[in-house]
Amino acid sequence: MSTVLDQLVSQPYKHGFVTDIESETAPKGLNEDIIRMISAKKNEPEWLLDFRLKAYRHWLTMTEPQWPNVSYPKIDFQAISYYAAPKPKKKLSMDEVDPELLKTFEKLGVPMNERAALAGVAVDVIFDSVSVATTYKEKLAAVGIIFCSISEAVHNHPELVKKYIGSVVPVEDNYYAALNSAVFTDGSFCFIPKGVKCPMELSTYFRINTQDSGQFERTLIVAEEGAQVSYLEGCTAPKFDTNQLHAAVVELVALDDADIKYSTVQNWYAGDENGVGGIYNFVTKRGLCKGRNSKISWTQVETGSAITWKYPSCVLLGDNSIGEFYSVALTNHMQQADTGTKMIHIGKNTRSTIISKGISAGRSNNSYRGLVKIGPRAEGARNFSQCDSMLIGAKCGANTFPYIDVQNPTAKVEHEATTSKIGEDQLFYFQSRGIGTEEAVSMIINGFCKDVFQQLPMEFAVEATKLLGLKLEGSVG
Amino acid sequence: MSVIAAHPYVATLLAGSAAVPKSPAAWLDALRAAALERANALSVPTTRDEEWRFTDLTPLTKLQLKPVTTATALTAADIAGHVLPEAAVRLVFVDGILLPQLGEAGKLPAGVTVLSLSEALKTHAALVEPHLAKLAGDDLFTALNTAFLNQGVFVHFAKGAALKAPLHLLFVAAGQDVAAHPRVLIVAESGAEGSVIEDYVAHGEVAGLTNAVTEIAVAANALLRHIKLQRESGKAFHIGSSAVTLGKDARFVSQAVTLGARLSRNNLTIRQQGEGIEVAIDGLALIAGRQLADTHTLIDHLKPHGRCEQVHKTIVGGGAHAVFNGKVFVREGAQLTDSSQQSRNLLLSDKARVDTKPQLEIFADDVKCAHGAAVGQLDPEHLFYLKSRGLSERAARNLLTYAFGAEIIDRIPVPSLVAKLEKLVMQRTGDNKNGQGEGA
Numbered sequence: 001m002s003t004v005l006d007q008l009v010s011q012p013y014k015h016g017f018v019t020d021i022e023s024e025t026a027p028k029g030l031n032e033d034i035i036r037m038i039s040a041k042k043n044e045p046e047w048l049l050d051f052r053l054k055a056y057r058h059w060l061t062m063t064e065p066q067w068p069n070v071s072y073p074k075i076d077f078q079a080i081s082y083y084a085a086p087k088p089k090k091k092l093s094m095d096e097v098d099p100e101l102l103k104t105f106e107k108l109g110v111p112m113n114e115r116a117a118l119a120g121v122a123v124d125v126i127f128d129s130v131s132v133a134t135t136y137k138e139k140l141a142a143v144g145i146i147f148c149s150i151s152e153a154v155h156n157h158p159e160l161v162k163k164y165i166g167s168v169v170p171v172e173d174n175y176y177a178a179l180n181s182a183v184f185t186d187g188s189f190c191f192i193p194k195g196v197k198c199p200m201e202l203s204t205y206f207r208i209n210t211q212d213s214g215q216f217e218r219t220l221i222v223a224e225e226g227a228q229v230s231y232l233e234g235c236t237a238p239k240f241d242t243n244q245l246h247a248a249v250v251e252l253v254a255l256d257d258a259d260i261k262y263s264t265v266q267n268w269y270a271g272d273e274n275g276v277g278g279i280y281n282f283v284t285k286r287g288l289c290k291g292r293n294s295k296i297s298w299t300q301v302e303t304g305s306a307i308t309w310k311y312p313s314c315v316l317l318g319d320n321s322i323g324e325f326y327s328v329a330l331t332n333h334m335q336q337a338d339t340g341t342k343m344i345h346i347g348k349n350t351r352s353t354i355i356s357k358g359i360s361a362g363r364s365n366n367s368y369r370g371l372v373k374i375g376p377r378a379e380g381a382r383n384f385s386q387c388d389s390m391l392i393g394a395k396c397g398a399n400t401f402p403y404i405d406v407q408n409p410t411a412k413v414e415h416e417a418t419t420s421k422i423g424e425d426q427l428f429y430f431q432s433r434g435i436g437t438e439e440a441v442s443m444i445i446n447g448f449c450k451d452v453f454q455q456l457p458m459e460f461a462v463e464a465t466k467l468l469g470l471k472l473e474g475s476v477g
Numbered sequence: 478m479s480v481i482a483a484h485p486y487v488a489t490l491l492a493g494s495a496a497v498p499k500s501p502a503a504w505l506d507a508l509r510a511a512a513l514e515r516a517n518a519l520s521v522p523t524t525r526d527e528e529w530r531f532t533d534l535t536p537l538t539k540l541q542l543k544p545v546t547t548a549t550a551l552t553a554a555d556i557a558g559h560v561l562p563e564a565a566v567r568l569v570f571v572d573g574i575l576l577p578q579l580g581e582a583g584k585l586p587a588g589v590t591v592l593s594l595s596e597a598l599k600t601h602a603a604l605v606e607p608h609l610a611k612l613a614g615d616d617l618f619t620a621l622n623t624a625f626l627n628q629g630v631f632v633h634f635a636k637g638a639a640l641k642a643p644l645h646l647l648f649v650a651a652g653q654d655v656a657a658h659p660r661v662l663i664v665a666e667s668g669a670e671g672s673v674i675e676d677y678v679a680h681g682e683v684a685g686l687t688n689a690v691t692e693i694a695v696a697a698n699a700l701l702r703h704i705k706l707q708r709e710s711g712k713a714f715h716i717g718s719s720a721v722t723l724g725k726d727a728r729f730v731s732q733a734v735t736l737g738a739r740l741s742r743n744n745l746t747i748r749q750q751g752e753g754i755e756v757a758i759d760g761l762a763l764i765a766g767r768q769l770a771d772t773h774t775l776i777d778h779l780k781p782h783g784r785c786e787q788v789h790k791t792i793v794g795g796g797a798h799a800v801f802n803g804k805v806f807v808r809e810g811a812q813l814t815d816s817s818q819q820s821r822n823l824l825l826s827d828k829a830r831v832d833t834k835p836q837l838e839i840f841a842d843d844v845k846c847a848h849g850a851a852v853g854q855l856d857p858e859h860l861f862y863l864k865s866r867g868l869s870e871r872a873a874r875n876l877l878t879y880a881f882g883a884e885i886i887d888r889i890p891v892p893s894l895v896a897k898l899e900k901l902v903m904q905r906t907g908d909n910k911n912g913q914g915e916g917a
Binding site for chain 1: 527531809810812822824825826827828829830831832833834835836837838839840841842843844845846847848849850851852853854
């Protein structure tokens with residue numbers, strides 16, 4: 001069976017093409033001049049430049065985190081280009097967007113224009129470092145929702161950006177967040193005013209195109225009192241045999257009774273079967289349940305990247321607020337993932353749920369690392385965590401590092417974890433009922449991940465199921 | 478031997494090591510010298526070290542410890558309360574020094590040897606050398622213990638030897654500001670069977686450091702039960718490490734109960750070096766007041782068909798803080814391992830704190846591994862049930878708390894010890910009325 005496995009595991013990466021678009025790239029290296037250049041190019045106000053420089057100066061004093069369970073050669077931060085933009089930069093409507101670019105997104109299957117209408121999804125597309133197209137802006141504006149690139153937001157809604165940026169992930173938070181704060185080039189901004197329920201799914205599509213460039217996007221979503229939004233994020237990158245750095249920061253703010261749902265399907269290029277190339281995905285994502293009864297829900301399907309290092313977290317500050325984390329992390333070949341979540345319970349009666357499913361195949365290493373912290377004032381806090389791992393093949397690893405820190409006796413915290421594999425007997429059971437090995441594996445895996453897929457919006461759930469199938473076809477030996 | 482420690486407090490701790498008498502064996506002097514060098518290179522761990530993240534050793538560094546030269550003079554009456562009638566042999570150490578007059582040399586069956594380490598080095602060096610300092614780790618406290626290696630116990634179960642009655646090793650902390658470094662080496666040859674109780678107690682409310690290291694080698698088909706009790710004074714510091722290596726089809730049972738010490742750390746490392754090994758680990762920490770009890774365990778499944786079942790419970794009252802870190806490694810090739818771990822924690826007061834981290838690292842695909850952790854308070858419905866049957870709030874709370882801990886205590890196969898511990902736990906839970914009690 002292992003030959004079938006090898007054949008299917010070595011499925012080529014579908015999104016590994018490079019789009020030949022002339023791009024404007026900053027010289028490699030990082031110093032205050034580069035930051036000033038990025039800021040000037042984007043015509044940014046003074047306060048934002050100060051924000052960047054403050055972050056940069058703090059970054060210089062920090063050291064790279066060593067605690068994740070991943071290994072990679074030291075990153076030379078001076079060998080990265082911190083700004084790459086598709087050259088025909090002026091873009092006012094979809095017609096003016098470089099057709100090469102649109103073709104790229106067509107290849108990627110990103111729904112824009114009419115397809116977007118069918119899917120009912122408003123899309124903001126980030127290509128390398130710059131936002132290239134945002135659809136449905138007017139329709140959203142009619143109900144008061146602001147959905148645009150963060151650069152636009154800096155110009156059109158500076159008071160909002162200034163108020164919330166860095167309020168959830170402070171510039172000094174961690175090494176990569178500080179780096180991002182210094183050099184972030186674009187990202188999405190979304191603001192849902194009081195009482196508005198967003199009429200459609202919002203979506204951002206990220207793509208790294210240029211070799212040796214890093215992508216540092218910054219996403220900020222604010223839901224005011226009683227607002228509701230569901231946000232999707234997808235990522236791909238071309239195949240290069242060098243590693244590229246992706247260090248994003250995502251900040252979510254939910255005020256009283258607000259509800260934010262954030263879904264990610266991450267399929268950055270993962271490197272080849274020997275671990276050459278691929279994206280280093282070092283991301284800081286954090287949501288702040290600031291108001292009473294607010295809710296933030298993270299759903300992620302992580303299938304790509306050579307190394308994934310991310311912990312979408314919820315700070316449950318408001319009383320009765322709810323944090324959720326649903327994750328499927330799949331690693332194959334030489335991929336390494338150290339991912340999980342942090343649930344920080346501060347307010348009373350705060351509740352959190354963690355469902356994490358890790359699947360390791362090939363020679364990959366998949367770690368769940370999570371923190372559940374119940375502060376001394378979090379009366380009646382409740383957490384349930386379940387972290388299951390599945391191993392496919394005998395050369396991969398699955399690890400769990402759950403940290404549980406409880407300082408209030410009324411809290412109830414439960415953690416469960418199991419590890420299993422797809423057994424011969426399970427496959428035999430399927431085969432005896434006329435179901436082939438591959439289909440059986442796909443059914444077992446889908447069953448294993450069901451709790452998470454149920455949380456994904458429809459279109460994404462279909463995509464995620466397909467993606468897992470593609471990545472794992474026949475990897476049972 | 479000159480002492481040039483990188484860290485000033487380590488220098489203080491090492492101060493007396495030069496006075497340790499030369500051993501009868503050159504290899505042991507070499508071991509000590511190497512350990513001294515190792516300790517000199519290290520510094521006192523801080524909360525920035527992952528292994529000590531929740532346990533702050535600053536209070537220990539405030540203690541002006543001095544090496545012990547003569548043991549506090551205790552009489553048989555002073556230790557009468559700690560005597561276990563079931564024990565076949567009792568060895569008593571006061572401040573880390575063996576006092577033969579307090580011990581009891583019972584009749585041992587052929588093949589079972591219990592000796593002071595210094596004597597064993599003279600008469601059984603060939604049995605000691607392959608294991609001593611070979612199993613324990615290389616952290617600061619183990620290195621310190623080895624640098625001071627002089628007093629301790631050697632227990633040997635020869636091939637096929639079996640002893641049902643436990644061996645009782647009693648370590649009494651009696652001197653103020655004393656640092657004791659007791660060492661225990663237990664070797665069970667193939668097919669042997671035995672049990673050893675390490676019992677750490679205090680005489681008076683003394684502040685000092687007990688830095689114990691135990692090394693256990695269990696050969697193929699042998700069965701060893703290791704019971705460790707720690708009820709030192711509420712001012713004491715206890716740092717203990719047990720390192721266990723197991724051969725094919727061996728069985729090992731570890732039962733550890735922590736009640737005492739202001740700050741205690743219990744490390745247990747078990748390496749399953751053969752196939753088909755069975756391990757059971759029970760742990761209970763019952764603490765209150767300002768106590769901190771930290772337990773770190775590591776189960777390393779290196780070979781196929783290994784089993785391990787672990788339950789660790791903590792009952793935390795007052796402003797106490799319990800820490801648990803349980804690592805389970807399943808190495809590549811250790812197929813068909815079945816390992817489970819439970820961390821159960823009961824918080825009795827609003828200032829009590831628990832940090833637990835059950836950690837699984839698995840590199841084999843055909844294994845069954847599960848871990849669970851739960852933190853909570855007494856179930857209000859359980860309390861209500863008991864109260865509806867006429868129990869007072871206090872009695873109901875005590876009963877439930879006691880029952881939570883009794884699951885671990887009742888599994889210890891030494892009736893007099895179980896009775897003693899049950900009494901202690903009852904007292905403690907009584908003190909813990911509404912969690913405001915100042916236990917210890």
